Amino acid sequence: MEERWSTEHVLSLAPDAASQKAAGKLSSPAPWSGTGTDGTAVWGECKGSGRTPYRTAIELATPAYQCSCPSRKFPCKHALGLLLLWSGSDGAVPAGEPAGWVDEWLKGRQERAEKRVEKVPDPEAVRRRAEKRGAEIAPGAAELRLRLADRVRHGLADQSTAGPWEEVAARMVDAKAPGLATRVRELDTLPQERLLEEYAMLHLLATAATRVGELPAELAATVQARVGHTLEKAEVLAGPTVRDRWLVLGSRDSSDERLTTRRIWLHGAKTGRPALLLDFGRPGQAPALALPTGRLVEAEVGYYPGAHPLRAALGARYGAPEPDPADPPAGLTVAEAVAGYGTALADDPWLESRPTVLADVVPVRTPDGWYLTDGHHTVPVRTSSVPESALWRLAAVSTGRPLTVFGEFGHRGFDPVTAWPAGQRPVGLTNP
Structure with a gap:
């Protein structure tokens, strides 16, 4: 018998609250025809405003979605509604063989996945590209060091003749260092009491970027990633990967005028290793990668190199997400969390x-x-990074009792993402 998803997990995949509400109206059999499932995919045709119904299919293991509707949201309300119908009760979506259009879509996905696996990067080409990037960034990093020293020399309190940092940020972009450009742009928005701290960290990073060849390999990889020289996903997955049953600790979306970024955190049930997956979408559009919080996903993960490896690429997956574990993930005391962050900070x-x-x-x-x-x-x-409503929600699910909370901990505090009340399912605190 196939494992069905809970309503909470289906709704956690929605790009926004409006999509959740619209999906609820499509979660009954009335608008659907030709529905079916073979345990690995769910499909159906949904009656819309036009004469032709929308064809919707979901591959469950990824999950991945396909719909003929014109919506720019991902997944759309039809995909979410079909998942709600499938997960609601036995028999609502009958077992069967995929329709021709579904089978064609699934085979196309499989063929594209096989081609990506076959495309193994040339290590020598990767090395030459890294050397070229280092040569391109060195002049820009050297200029940044001079600009920072000049600002400090004139005094942080007197910035009247300094001008905005946008010009310097543009120079970093020209030097193929987008990571430095992002940090430089933030200088114009920082309060004065934090400027010296950020100047020092930027100066350290710029100095390291000009001397990458002298650094240990892992630290050099960290510096290159910080300045914006990251590897392609295929390059990461071509190297060693870690297969584990990964607990999805939570996710968070953030947007600006350029793109929407989704961060998904995993924890290896066997290895105990954390992993951070990043996915991106156009402004106003949710990224494609979505994993239900609290579920276990057996998959291979490749880590981007660095002194403190955390960011990872998701490789082959084996089966659909498993049910919620009976217990919340093991956690740390506050003192242990502080010590763990200090150890990681020594590496990066x-x-x-x-x-x-x-x-x-x-x-x-x-x-x-x-x-x-x-x-x-x-x-x-x-x-400053967590909505007040999310904190009141955290207080509401706690009711004054201890609970397990996952988030990001650093020198400026803790950003809660997911909470596990005693004996209950995980509660997302940031995304819809």
């Missing part, structure tokens, strides 16, 4: 935060802000 001095599970903590609101406490130590919650 530019690390803003790291994924952390805190055990038996209670959210507390004080006149000074929100905190999480385990009864012995407290950690501040970063209210």
